[in-house]
Amino acid sequence: MTATMLSRAPALACAAATLLAWPLLTAAQAPYPTKPVRVVVAFAAGGLADGVTRLIGQKLAERIGQPVVVDNRGGAGGNIAARLVAGANPDGYTLLAHTAAISVNVSLYQNPGFDLVRDFVPVANIGSTPGLFTVNASHPASSLQELVRSYKGRRLTYSTAGVGTSSHLAGEYLLKHLAGIDAVHVPYQGGAPAITALLSNQVDVMSGSMPPSVPFVKQGRLKALAVSSLKRVEALPDVPTVSEAGFPDFEERSWVGFFAPAGTAPAIVKKLNGEINQILALPDVKERLTGQGLEPQPGSPSDFANYVKREVAKWAKIVTTIGFKVE
Numbered sequence: 001m002t003a004t005m006l007s008r009a010p011a012l013a014c015a016a017a018t019l020l021a022w023p024l025l026t027a028a029q030a031p032y033p034t035k036p037v038r039v040v041v042a043f044a045a046g047g048l049a050d051g052v053t054r055l056i057g058q059k060l061a062e063r064i065g066q067p068v069v070v071d072n073r074g075g076a077g078g079n080i081a082a083r084l085v086a087g088a089n090p091d092g093y094t095l096l097a098h099t100a101a102i103s104v105n106v107s108l109y110q111n112p113g114f115d116l117v118r119d120f121v122p123v124a125n126i127g128s129t130p131g132l133f134t135v136n137a138s139h140p141a142s143s144l145q146e147l148v149r150s151y152k153g154r155r156l157t158y159s160t161a162g163v164g165t166s167s168h169l170a171g172e173y174l175l176k177h178l179a180g181i182d183a184v185h186v187p188y189q190g191g192a193p194a195i196t197a198l199l200s201n202q203v204d205v206m207s208g209s210m211p212p213s214v215p216f217v218k219q220g221r222l223k224a225l226a227v228s229s230l231k232r233v234e235a236l237p238d239v240p241t242v243s244e245a246g247f248p249d250f251e252e253r254s255w256v257g258f259f260a261p262a263g264t265a266p267a268i269v270k271k272l273n274g275e276i277n278q279i280l281a282l283p284d285v286k287e288r289l290t291g292q293g294l295e296p297q298p299g300s301p302s303d304f305a306n307y308v309k310r311e312v313a314k315w316a317k318i319v320t321t322i323g324f325k326v327e
Contacts, residue, residue: 032092032268036067039258040085042078042098046192047161048209048294052126052256053097055288059279060272074189077101077164077326079112086119090263092272095123099209100166100254103311107319108164109326116312120259122304123269124276128255129210129294130229131170133242134222136201144226144245147205148179155182158205159194163187163326169315170228170252171207172322178247198222209254210235210293227293228252235293255297255311257304273301 039057043049050072057068073081078101088094105112114120133144141147147156158175160167168185175183186203188194191212198206199221206213206222214235216222224239230251232241242250258276260269277298279285289296299307319325 032271033064033066035093036069037064037093037095038069038071039095039097040071040073040081042073042081042096042101043161044074044188044190044192045072047190047194047212048129048254049097049099049256050190050192051211051292052289052294055285056126056258056276056279059282059285060275063275063279072190074162077105077108077162077168077187079105079109079114079164082120083113085259085261086114088261090261090265092260092264092268094261095272096120096259097256098259099161099256100311100315101162101164102259103308104166104169104315104319105164106312107316108169108324116308119262121262121264121269122301122308123258123260124273124301125297125299125304125307126256126258126276126280127289127294127296128253129292130227130233131167131252131254132208132210132213132217132227132236132239132293133174133225134198134206134208134213134217135204135225136198137221137223138201139204139223141225142223143240144242147225148181148246151181151183151204155184156205157184157186157203158207159186159188159197159203160207161187161191161194161209162189166252166254166315167207167209169318169322169324171205172324173252173318174207174228174242174247174250175205177322178250195222211289214292233293235291256294257308269301 039053041049041053053070061068078098085096106116158171175181191208197203217224226242226245227239228242280296280298
């Protein structure tokens, strides 16, 4: 090898290394997203999480220029979906849409199959909604007081979107712990099948969130007995609160939030959070959400992380009070 060739060797080696690294550099610098984003919903189609996710997903797809695919994986109070996303590649292309149930399950299940802090990054809180106790339109009870009186000394069945949901805990706490009714929980894989069971008189009552139930109440197919907020809500202004029905200070709210697998790049989390916050500010989105009883809650990822932390502590106390565990 000549002296000239030897002198050029380092430069040639550097050029070769750059060429070999080029695909990696290009991939690292490629703007996110470059392919469809999948959002795994923790409950069946037609319920709270599903309806909110489809609304936000449609708007998000328009903004990021990529399809947003909704994948319903109901079961085990949302734990099946959570486990799936916890093990997904943290590249921003697999997200989890969950409810307050994810903060309940930390205390309710001895081993839910995931660690909420270790396995997930909170992305955005979409909004929160109070619970709603409803009966079939043909049911003789027209108020929560009448319902409690009519089931004293006999068994009542109530449906929810699943074991570990906030609606489940609310039903257990109100109907069994406070009212002293022999209430039997009948869990489903989401709000929609729980409503179907009530419409077909398979259960006596439903403890659920407002958005999937409000349309049926307005159609006259269900009767709303009480809302579990501290004050009446705009979507159903004639429906009294649980407190007004004789159970002071009773409050239960669910929420829908997006999570990403732990390890997802902060820049991706920040981008998704910003896009979702802007979507929540759109007049048509705000109107649709509030019209069904869901209050938008925009904020930063850290805001949502702190909110989830408070929710975990709150539900842990309620689980302890009820003395309820799922093995």
